[in-house]
Amino acid sequence: TPRHATPSIPSRSLPARQPANVLEEARTRLHVSSVPESLPCREQEFQDIYSFVESKIIDGTGGCMYISGVPGTGKTATVHEVMRCLQHAADVDEIPPFHFIEINGMKMTDPHQAYVQILQKLTGQKATADHAAALLEKRFSNAAPRKESTVLLVDELDLLWTRKQNVMYNLFDWPTRRHARLVVLTIANTMDLPERIMINRVASRLGLTRMSFQPYSFKQLQQIITSRLNKVKAFEEDALQLVSRKVAALSGDARRCLDICRRATEICEHSSADPSATGLVGMSHVMEALNEMFSSAYITAIKCASLQEQLFLRAVIAEFRRLGLEEATFQQVFVQHQALCRVEGLQPISVSEGLAVCQRLGACRLLLLEPSRLGVLQRIRLNVSQDDVLYALKAD
């Protein structure tokens, strides 16, 4: 077996460069991985989680909390912020000290690995999944005189689902033990996850302490960006408003919003060569970034396809119209293609070339095809709407 089986990013030999100008400064501040000083627009949620965990730690009891919300609404960031504050409070002896452990369902090859990771982070012990489960069981059900509270954050909860749901069951059952002193915070994307995938005895142990993070409105998004930029003057006001309105209308994803802003600064930097530029990110830059991010690649792909490929798509649509169905075999389409070639005054292509054209379109997922070994009998469907194809073909 190879020695370096795990791929990794090469380590940096020089320290990261300091941002040289305003735009670079803005870019580092807008980066998703840079931790902001505070989380604006999530004060209420922060307060709820904080008081929930704090009360459990002070009382020395356990409990579960379920946090849901679409991606990019700040769930994980808020919980981390809460934990940082609590850690700080524990350091200054306002609340009793506690352990904080974090596991992520996405980072595990198997749901049962959760036990191993929890045990390792709690005690540093290494064990197999079964053994770890037994050890944790013992640890959480037996009384110990000087036990600290444990706060466990389970991110991407839906990936811990197993057929018998024993991992989830244990995670939610341990806090109910008398001596456990365990607080479990779980995060997932959908609100109705407990009802959908959990059996009753698991869902009931999870309890009713739930919190859902709403998608950001455009005002909130704008506030997030301004707070991130923190008086670095890089954006025009209108540009910011446009980004936040667009993103709020589509998803309300803050990460998306930050990505678009960063891209806009890059575009601005490129176009700063011409003298009329003010050095600020303007409306046009943001528009360009938005177009790059939101426009469909399919239409561009059709526009840039070769003549025969475009003709083939035309033939597919013509055949669909003739049949009144959304599916046709290659040979039916090919007859149309030959006719179209004659109409356009092109040399009709051979069946092999036709199949090559068809399979190229299939390989870039403009068409949905059956396996190629069916030859001329393979059925063809469009993967994009007919209107999109017609729009793309007509545009030039």
Added chain:
Amino acid sequence: MTALLQHPGYEEERLQRVAEQLPCREVQAGLLLSLMGQPQQYSYPSIFIYGHRASGKSHVMHVLLKELELPHATVSCVECVSVALLFEQVLLSFFGCDAASLLPRSPSLSDFVRIYKQQCSQSPAKQTRYIVMEKAELLRDTDANLLPALLRLQELVEDNITVILLSEIAWDKFRPNTGCFEPLLLHFPDYSKGELQQILSQDRHPSYSAELYSSYINILLGVFYSVCRDLRELRHLAALNFSKFCEPLAEGKVKETDTHKLWRNIEPHLKKAMQTVYLREVSSLQWEQMQQMEEKETGALRGLSAHTHVELPYYSKFLLIAAYLASYNPARTDKRFFLKHHGKIRKTNFLKKNEKTSNHLLGPKPFPLDRLLAIFYSVVDSRVAPTASIFSQISSLVTLQLLTQVSHDDQLDAPKYKCAVSMDFICAISRTVNFDIVKYLYDFL
């Protein structure tokens, strides 16, 4: 002719030898040589060669690589039931057994590429290495990533390597749905009649003149060319029948120049051969023995397909007859055939439009067990008790593949069967029990 095979980088006499071994394939060999370039030059990553059976694909590759002494691995995809065998064979022929033993127990593609690269850095290629995959159509049934990886192996292992795929199927039916690196396509056309004549005339008998043998090949092609263009098959037939052709010469009845008499002698013999030995009804060995036993008429020997007689128990025969009747007669006509008082109905009256085509053309239809038993009781004269043995005979007919069970949903409750025997077979069976089956078949009414 040999002027075609000229290429810098290879010795003149070797090319000469190659050209001698590849009659009627100079164009393809020349094209391949120019694609391969000089030994140390980088060749195209993958070449796909297709053509009919026995059009010289493997032979050309084999002769070229062997005579020019290029490093190569020839892998037959039929033999490589798992990719492990394929990888092992490739490593074995390029780097020796040590490299092949480095492969783990069930190697993945990345293992192969890693070991190849490792070995390759120790012994870098001075010449292009070639992997020849025969019967490449089977690669489509292996892991989905194998064929795309082989097509761009040069890029993966960073070595001067070319993969040559040989197949009888056109490239259109290979292309993976996710796309791949397109190989160069090269077609080997069929041999024409003249080319076949030229190639077949090369392996002449030493004790006879070349003209005689080529006139024999001419007669042979005159008989067989319309049904068979497969070089290997024709060569086999030529070798089998040549002794018969020479018989009049050996007896001194005819001179070598008298082609007409020779033709008169051999032609009926060849026509008989087409019906027997070409279809493998009679094995080649039997055919040769028959030619030696002059008194016995050729073809009098019963071929394989004449052995369709099967000994069955009495009731099994009737069960099979009943199954055949149930399969090929429409259920509506059962009353007419098998009931005593059915009234006179003419066939024209109950001819439906869709039933006008013969059931024997459409193949057998499935029938339920009840209908089989009902017909069985009506065709068997004596009273038969529905004992366990009757039912076990039905299931043993299924295991003998005389009946087939359609719809595998339920074994016990109303299973459906189909009769899977031919008309000749059932006629022979019904003759043994004195049952006139043709009278009961709707198609022959």
